[in-house]
Amino acid sequence: MLALRLTRAARPAVQLRRLLVAAASAGTGFLLLSCLGHALNHPEAADAAALRLAWCALPLAATVYLALAVARTDPGTRPRPGLSAVGLGPGRLMAVSALTTALSTTLGSMLALLVFLHLRGDLSGLPFDGAAADALAAGLPLPVPATLTLLAVPPATATTAVALALRPRDPRPPATRTRGFGRFGAFGTAPRRETFGAYGRFGGRGSGSRGAQAPEADTEDTATDPEPPAPDTEREATPAGLPWGVALVTAGLAVHAHAGRSTPAPSVAVLLGWLLTATGLVLAAPGLTHLCGRLLQSTRPGALRLLAGRVLMAEAARIGRPLGVVCAVASAGYAMTALYDSPAPAFGPLSALGALVVAGSTVATLLTAAVEARQSRADTTAALLRLGAPATMLRIAAALRAAALLAVFAPLTLATATLSALPLSR
Incomplete structure (x- = not known):
């Protein structure tokens, strides 16, 4: 319901971009269905049908790329301050974006099915009724499982791509732990580099004598590591x-x-x-x-x-x-x-x-x-x-x-x- 409300309340420019996604999905779905019609007309040419189906990967990739770009620019699903308090966190907004993409691409697939059936001659009463009956195997029954599978490819692929691209990520940078050499060549992960003279104070920390611990503290205070230089942001x-x-x-x-x-x-x-x-x-x-x-x-x-x-x-x-x-x-x-x-x-x-x-x-x-x-x-x-x-x-x-x-x-x-x-x- 939230995705439907956001879809209805969007601005005309946003609705136009969603209609473009639906149109691209309709074109891709019709191409997939036409491959099915060619396979029904020529059951002996399985290689040619497979090649036609493989060429449909290009419009499918273009449709998914467009759907992903439209989902990123959707202002209704953009993270804003205060949305997490009402239950609209990053995960919920990602789900809304994926559902909106699924609605647009499903609408395109349904339109492709209607046009395909109309050009086959199964739906009458409109212009160009049965105009491509020979090419779309009008005299043969249409297999329902194969038709639904082909029509589900654009919505499923676009929705999955949007969900993976807009999934919530941890904004904190990952902690980098450098692996260095410890005392006497042992591998270890020290929070800071050992200072000069630490190898000569073996056992000084466990002796309990204040005289052995004081020089170590003085040495560590005076021999601190300098701050690393700031990275060149323009070069990165x-x-x-x-x-x-x-x-x-x-x-x-x-x-x-x-x-x-x-x-x-x-x-x-x-x-x-x-x-x-x-x-x-x-x-x-x-x-x-x-x-x-x-x-x-x-x-x-x-x-x-x-x-x-x-x-x-x-x-x-x-x-x-x-x-x-x-x-x-x-x-x-x-x-x-x-x-x-x-x-x-x-x-x-x-x-x-x-x-x-x-x-x-x-x-x-x-x-x-x-x-x-x-x-x-x-x-x-x-x-x-x-x-x-x-x-x-x-x-x-x-x-x-x-x-x-x-x-x-x-x-x-x-x-x-x-x-x-x-x-x-x-």
């Missing part, structure tokens, strides 16, 4: 995946170049190359975003460039990963279209639906991550406005950040897609 905040991302992108392009030597190119090598390239783009995107922030602050920056660069550096991990996913999807889509000789590739309706689900979910995830970043720096923005910063400067800084990211990632995406498709299009 720098994403460390840029070298690995560059290495994976290079490996993926090398796999494509090797696959292009044989005609036709082996599908396994092409898929492996695209997987390595996409993983490298996702790993390298936070580091490139951080680098964009540094470049904006170079060569004697003013207040505008300094503000834009600092925000990019602070939000590099939050914005970089969805941006890397968008670049990977865009480069893969461009490479797929470049493999065809005609300007309009002959994609089927199911392929177009899958591409729409993947592309739409990744773009919506990027926009949702931008909303999450804006919510995280809401206090800083309010403080700047109270100090007299004009709202126009904040908007110009946001446009400058977008332009810097576009100037870096658009050529990178185009170059990666061109280099990926060049060996395969020969």
